[in-house]
Amino acid sequence: MTNSIADIYKADVILVIGSNTTENHPIVALEMKRAVSDFAAEIIVIDPREIRLTEYAHTWLSQKPGTDVAVLNGLMNVIIGEGLEDKKFIENRTESYEELKKVVANYTPEEVEKISGIPADSLREAARLFASAKNGAIFYCMGITQHTTGTDNVLSIANLAMLTGNIGRPGTGVNPLRGQNNVQGACDMGALPGCISGYQNVCDSGIIDKCKDIWGVKLPKKPGLSITEMTDAALRGEVKAIYILGENPMLSDPDLSHVKKAFEKLDFLVVQDIFLTETAELADVVLPGVTFAEKDGTFTNTERRVQRVRRAITPVSNARPDWLIISDLAKAMGYDMDYTTVAEITKEIADITPTYGGITFERISGESVQWPCPDATHPGTPILHTEKFARGLGKFHTVEYRPPAEEPDKEYPFILTTGRLLYHFHTGTMTRHSMGLDEVCKEARVEINPEDAKKFKIKDDDWVELASRRGRVKVKACVTHRVPKGTIFVPFHFKESPINMLTNSALDPISKIPELKVCAVRVKKTRSK
Amino acid sequence: MPKISLTINDKKIEAESGQTILEVAKENGIKIPTLCHDPRLEPYGACRVCLVEVEGARNFLPACATEIANGMVVKTNTIPLYKIRRTIVELLLSDHELSCVTCESAGQCQLQDLAYELGIEENRFEGERHTYTIEDYNPLIERDLNKCILCGRCVRICEEVQQDRIYTFANRGFDAVVTTPYDRSLIETKCELCGQCISTCPTGALTEKMSRYKGRIWEIEKVKTICPYCGCGCELELQVKDGEIVRVSSDVEGGINKGNTCAKGRFGYDFVNHPDRLTSPLVRKDGKLVEASWDEAIKTVADKFSRIKKRHGPDAIAGLSSAKCTNEENYLMQKFMRAVIGTNNIDHCARL
Ligand code: SF4
Numbered sequence: 001m002t003n004s005i006a007d008i009y010k011a012d013v014i015l016v017i018g019s020n021t022t023e024n025h026p027i028v029a030l031e032m033k034r035a036v037s038d039f040a041a042e043i044i045v046i047d048p049r050e051i052r053l054t055e056y057a058h059t060w061l062s063q064k065p066g067t068d069v070a071v072l073n074g075l076m077n078v079i080i081g082e083g084l085e086d087k088k089f090i091e092n093r094t095e096s097y098e099e100l101k102k103v104v105a106n107y108t109p110e111e112v113e114k115i116s117g118i119p120a121d122s123l124r125e126a127a128r129l130f131a132s133a134k135n136g137a138i139f140y141c142m143g144i145t146q147h148t149t150g151t152d153n154v155l156s157i158a159n160l161a162m163l164t165g166n167i168g169r170p171g172t173g174v175n176p177l178r179g180q181n182n183v184q185g186a187c188d189m190g191a192l193p194g195c196i197s198g199y200q201n202v203c204d205s206g207i208i209d210k211c212k213d214i215w216g217v218k219l220p221k222k223p224g225l226s227i228t229e230m231t232d233a234a235l236r237g238e239v240k241a242i243y244i245l246g247e248n249p250m251l252s253d254p255d256l257s258h259v260k261k262a263f264e265k266l267d268f269l270v271v272q273d274i275f276l277t278e279t280a281e282l283a284d285v286v287l288p289g290v291t292f293a294e295k296d297g298t299f300t301n302t303e304r305r306v307q308r309v310r311r312a313i314t315p316v317s318n319a320r321p322d323w324l325i326i327s328d329l330a331k332a333m334g335y336d337m338d339y340t341t342v343a344e345i346t347k348e349i350a351d352i353t354p355t356y357g358g359i360t361f362e363r364i365s366g367e368s369v370q371w372p373c374p375d376a377t378h379p380g381t382p383i384l385h386t387e388k389f390a391r392g393l394g395k396f397h398t399v400e401y402r403p404p405a406e407e408p409d410k411e412y413p414f415i416l417t418t419g420r421l422l423y424h425f426h427t428g429t430m431t432r433h434s435m436g437l438d439e440v441c442k443e444a445r446v447e448i449n450p451e452d453a454k455k456f457k458i459k460d461d462d463w464v465e466l467a468s469r470r471g472r473v474k475v476k477a478c479v480t481h482r483v484p485k486g487t488i489f490v491p492f493h494f495k496e497s498p499i500n501m502l503t504n505s506a507l508d509p510i511s512k513i514p515e516l517k518v519c520a521v522r523v524k525k526t527r528s529k
Numbered sequence: 530m531p532k533i534s535l536t537i538n539d540k541k542i543e544a545e546s547g548q549t550i551l552e553v554a555k556e557n558g559i560k561i562p563t564l565c566h567d568p569r570l571e572p573y574g575a576c577r578v579c580l581v582e583v584e585g586a587r588n589f590l591p592a593c594a595t596e597i598a599n600g601m602v603v604k605t606n607t608i609p610l611y612k613i614r615r616t617i618v619e620l621l622l623s624d625h626e627l628s629c630v631t632c633e634s635a636g637q638c639q640l641q642d643l644a645y646e647l648g649i650e651e652n653r654f655e656g657e658r659h660t661y662t663i664e665d666y667n668p669l670i671e672r673d674l675n676k677c678i679l680c681g682r683c684v685r686i687c688e689e690v691q692q693d694r695i696y697t698f699a700n701r702g703f704d705a706v707v708t709t710p711y712d713r714s715l716i717e718t719k720c721e722l723c724g725q726c727i728s729t730c731p732t733g734a735l736t737e738k739m740s741r742y743k744g745r746i747w748e749i750e751k752v753k754t755i756c757p758y759c760g761c762g763c764e765l766e767l768q769v770k771d772g773e774i775v776r777v778s779s780d781v782e783g784g785i786n787k788g789n790t791c792a793k794g795r796f797g798y799d800f801v802n803h804p805d806r807l808t809s810p811l812v813r814k815d816g817k818l819v820e821a822s823w824d825e826a827i828k829t830v831a832d833k834f835s836r837i838k839k840r841h842g843p844d845a846i847a848g849l850s851s852a853k854c855t856n857e858e859n860y861l862m863q864k865f866m867r868a869v870i871g872t873n874n875i876d877h878c879a880r881l
C-alpha cells in the first residue's frame with residue numbers, strides 16, 4: 001500500500017476493485033466501514049460478485065470478469081470528458097498525459113458497457129463520485145492481479161489515482177491488499193527471480209558487487225525462473241530439482257495436473273512444511289518446519305509495516321525453525337551460513353537492504369516500523385510518494401483492453417472465477433487443521449446464479465460437475481444472486497474439490513501471474529460425488 | 530489541541546481537551562471502575578459504576594461519558610460513590626449465576642473484580658433469578674445469558690465496529706435480554722464469528738468454546754505476536770498453557786487492529802498443536818516416505834543438490850519461498866538459492 005490502514009478513514013471516497021475485503025482483509029474492511037459510518041465516506045465496489053462490502057457501499061458495479069482495464073479506462077474517459085481531472089497534479093507530478101488522453105478517448109461509457117456489462121450511466125455516476133472526492137483511495141487485491149492483463153490492470157489503477165491527484169496524502173493512494181500475511185515480506189526479501197532483497201536488480205553490477213562483499217559469492221547476472229516457468233522448465237527436463245518452503249502449489253497453482261506432471265518429472269523434490277501437504281506427498285525429502293507460534297522473526301504487512309513475531313511455544317517434537325534448517329543445509333553444502341540468533345539475520349538484512357536499513361531486531365521488538373526506513377533515526381514512512389515518485393514524475397501508461405486468455409464459448413459457456421472465504425485461508429494447510437473453523441465451513445460450494453441453476457435443474461446442495469479444457473471437479477451447489485448470470489465462483493481452499501484442476505495457467509507477460517480469475521467451464525448436475 | 534487544567538482527587542492535572550474524565554484519570558494512574566465502557570466504542574454511560582463527583586454538578590456524572598472542562602474538580606473515591614457502586618454491583622450479582630469456580634472468565638471478569646474490590650460478601654437483594662439454557666450451537670462462541678449483566682457492549686461492538694448488528698435487546702425490565710434475530714444460533718445469522726463481542730464482554734457471558742476448561746488467566750502466559758493469515762498483520766496475544774495455545778486474544782491498545790480480529794485470527798490457532806503435524810524428517814526409500822534423522826535428511830538433500838549442480842549446472846535447481854515464513858527465513862532462502870546453489874531461480878507462491 002502506498003498509504004496506511006490508519007488513514008483509511010480520512011478518505012472521502014473509497015474505490016474497491018477486485019478485493020472481497022470483508023472476507024479476505026476483515027480488519028481493513030472495518031476501517032472502510034468506519035469511514036462510512038463515522039466520517040460520511042462513500043464506497044464504490046467494482047466486482048463481478050455482490051460481495052458483502054456492497055452492503056456498505058454507495059455504488060456497486062458488476063463487471064464481466066476480466067474487463068477491468070476497459071472499466072478503468074471508461075472511468076477516466078468520463079473524468080477527462082467532464083473536466084474533472086486534477087489539472088495541477090497532472091501538470092506538476094506526471095508525464096505522458098496526452099498519450100493517456102488519446103487512448104481513453106475511445107472508452108466511452110457506451111463502449112465500456114458493451115465490453116463489461118456495466119450500464120453506461122452507472123459508470124458515469126461512479127466516475128463523477130470518485131472524481132469529486134477531496135481524498136480518494138483505491139484498494140485492490142487478487143481480483144486485479146490474477147489475470148493475463150494483471151499488470152495492465154495495476155497500471156490503469158495507478159493512472160486513475162494520478163489523474164485525480166490521489167497520491168501522497170492521507171486517505172488516498174494505490175493500495176494493494178496482500179493476500180498472505182508475509183507476501184509483502186517475501187517480495188521485500190528478494191524471493192523473486194529478478195531481485196535480491198529491497199528490489200535490487202540482479203542484473204545491476206553494483207548489486208552483484210555488494211552481494212559479493214557480503215555473501216562472498218558472485219551471483220549470475222541474469223534473472224531466474226518464476227514459479228510457473230519453473231514447472232514448464234521441469235516438464236522440459238531443464239529443471240531437475242525444486243526446493244519448496246512452506247507452500248502448497250499442488251493446490252494453489254493453476255492447471256494442477258500439469259503441475260503434478262512437472263513435479264513427477266523432477267529428479268528431486270524437497271518440501272519443508274508443517275503438514276504432509278498434497279505437495280509434500282510428492283516429495284523425495286520432507287523437512288518438518290514450524291508454525292508462526294514456534295519462532296522468532298519479523299513479518300511485513302500490507303502497509304509495509306515490519307512487525308515482530310514472537311515465539312510462544314517450543315517447536316513440537318522434532319520440528320525445527322525454518323531458518324535453522326536452511327542454514328544447516330547451506331553448511332552441509334560447504335557454505336558458511338552460521339547464525340546463532342534471528343537478530344543476526346535481521347542485521348544482515350539491514351546491511352544489504354537500503355529500505356530496511358534502520359530496522360533492527362531490538363527496535364522492532366519495541367515498535368513497528370513502515371519501510372522505507374533507511375537508518376536507525378528514521379521514523380519510517382506511513383505514506384509513499386508525498387513529494388515525488390521514485391522515478392521523479394509519475395508516468396501515465398497507456399493501456400488498451402485485451403480480453404482474457406479464455407472466453408466462454410458454446411462448449412464451455414460459463415466463466416469460472418475463484419477466490420477465498422472468510423473462514424479459510426489459501427490452501428487450507430492451517431485453517432483446515434483448525435477444528436473450529438473447519439466445522440463452521442467444511443466444504444467447497446459453487447456459487448451459481450438462480451437463473452443458470454434453473455436451466456440445469458440445480459438446487460442448493462446438489463452435486464455439480466464442473467469441467468474446463470484442463471480437468472473436471474465435483475462440488476456442491478449454492479444457488480445465489482451473489483454471482484451474476486453466466487459466472488460461477490468456487491473457493492480454492494478444499495482439497496476435496498481442487499478447483500485449480502480447471503483454472504488456466506496462461507500468464508501475465510510481465511508479472512508472470514496466471515489467470516486464476518477467469519476461465520471457461522461447463523456445468524452439469526451429477527448424482528453424487 | 531488546547532490544554533486544560535483540572536483536579537482529580539486533589540491532584541492537579543493538565544490534559545488535552547476533548548477527552549473524557551475516565552481517559553484523563555487513566556493517563557494519570559487514577560483507577561475508576563467501569564463495566565459498560567470499551568475504548569473502541571462510543572461513550573454509553575449505562576452501568577453507572579464509573580460515577581464521579583464533579584464540583585458544582587447537580588448529580589454524579591459518569592466518568593466514561595463526561596468530557597473534561599477547564600477548572601473541573603473531580604472526586605472519584607468518596608463514600609457516597611462507594612455506596613452507589615456497591616448497590617449497583619449487588620443488584621447485578623443478585624441475578625447472576627455465581628459459578629466463578631468453573632467460569633472461564635474468572636480472574637479477568639470485571640464484575641468479579643469489582644465485587645472483590647468493594648468487598649461484597651453476601652447478597653442483600655435475594656430474589657427471583659433467571660435460568661437461561663445455553664444453546665447456541667455454533668462451534669466457536671459460547672453465549673451464557675445467566676452471566677450477562679446487560680451492559681450492551683456486545684450489542685454495540687457488533688453494531689459500531691463489526692457493523693453486523695447481530696445482537697439486540699429484547700423485553701424490558703427484569704426480563705430484558707440480549708438476543709439474536711429470531712433467537713437463532715449465531716451461525717444461522719449473518720454473524721461473521723469475529724469474536725469482537727467476546728473480546729468486549731466484561732463477564733463470562735461470552736467466551737471461546739474451544740477454550741473451555743483449557744486454562745484460566747492466572748495459569749497462562751500471554752505472548753504478543755502477529756497473525757499468520759492475511760496481510761492486515763493484526764497483533765494477537767497467544768495465551769499459552771503447558772506448551773499449548775489455549776486461547777487467542779488481542780490488546781485494545783496494540784497493533785493495527787486495536788483488539789479486533791477476524792474469525793481466522795481469533796479461532797484459527799489449533800493447527801499449531803494438531804496431531805498431524807510433521808514431527809520428523811521424511812526421506813523417500815523404495816518409493817515410500819519413511820522417517821529419518823535430521824542428519825540423514827540434511828545430508829541427502831545436500832548431496833543430491835550438489836550432484837545435480839555439478840552435472841547440470843546451478844540453473845537446474847529452483848526454489849520456492851513462502852509468504853507464511855518470516856522475513857529472515859525468506860531472506861535466507863533466497864540467499865541459499867543465490868549464494869549456495871548459484872542460481873536466481875527463486876520465487877514465491879504469493880501471487881496465487
Ligand atoms: S462474533 Fe462478531 S459478528 Fe458475530 S455477534 Fe459477535 S461481534 Fe457480531
Ligand code: SF4
Nearest residue numbers: 677678680681683730
Ligand atoms: S453478553 Fe456480555 S457484553 Fe453482552 S450485554 Fe451481556 S455482559 Fe454485556
Ligand code: SF4
Nearest residue numbers: 756758759763791794
Ligand atoms: S486476524 Fe483476520 S484480519 Fe487480522 S491479520 Fe489475521 S486474518 Fe487478517
Ligand code: FES
Nearest residue numbers: 565574576577593
Ligand atoms: S462504564 Fe461508565 S457508565 Fe458504565
